[in-house]
Amino acid sequence: MPILPPPPERIDHLIEGMTLFDPGAESGLLVVLPHPDDESFSSGGTMALASDAGVRVTYLCGTYGDMGRRMGSPFFATRESMRDVRERELADACAVLGARYELLGMRDRMVEFEDPREVAERVRAAIERLAPSTVITFYPGHAVHPDHDAMGLATQLAVESLEGPKPQLLAVAVGDREQLRAKLGPQQVAVDIRSVRQRKLDALRAHRSQTELMFLRWEQQREEDEQTRAFREEMLTVERFYRLNGVPVRPPG
């Protein structure tokens, strides 16, 4: 087991006036992100809390993560078996989080080169079928990886195009916290995930091809610089989201 500090006793100072999100008040949670593991890193705690509260939680995953590059030592994957390995990992992680998953089957890294309207159409079909009260995606343009940005944009387009009542659309931004705040302001919504800290860790660990080295470094405390410690502590304490409803769609480029 990794050597982890106990969760902080108070998170007030971490959430700074953001609205605390109540997963139990939801009638359905749909998470739309491009890679197996994005769900656990960004919203694994929120998913576990919602599922525990009896809410149907679905992860709509854009790609197989088939361009992952960690093959293991000794090898547990090749370029050609990577997608099968990652789907098994995803199934395990979703079992830990109490979520179902569906795959859109796009090629890893190629999401930004698909027609966003076509991807949006497929996301919209899933939203109409599952009727979630909240949808979580990446914040387009603020999610580091081009697939993240593209999946966020498609999801934003999908929600925009819905006729009738729209679900709440929450967005995960990735990167340096201060830089994000300078550009986007503080996140509006926070989820206190301290009670499901171990579940999030277990889900992350299920994505072995992606997280094995990270856990090894944590356990050996080889990366105990301040930034890494802060990132880890934050990730296991609170999940923060921007509210994307009403934010204008910005096409890429």
Added chain:
Amino acid sequence: MGPIDPVQVQAELDARHGLDLYVHLETTTGSYTALGPEKRPPVIAFIRNATVRYERALVTGEGPYRVGLKLDGGWVYAQGLTDFTVNERGELLLAGHDPEGNLRVALQLSQRPFRE
């Protein structure tokens, strides 16, 4: 996957001589290098399911290895190859890995298209 045996790899290349083949050629630093201590932008390139036929193919070097395919009117080249296998689909997979098991380069040949 296991360490390249150049004799075996040469035999696999020879067995595919003159055939119409699908190729996957890739090199990658990983997507998140910009978040690392050196803040280098990622460098990634791949081509998947292009078709080739070669008139000459060689594995060279003493490890990591190089492979060159001389096509009718062009070349395919990969350097830094360390490991290989022929998988259950009969695909020849050559790859170069770093000591932590991360893929750095891949050159793969198949008579059927690789899964899209």
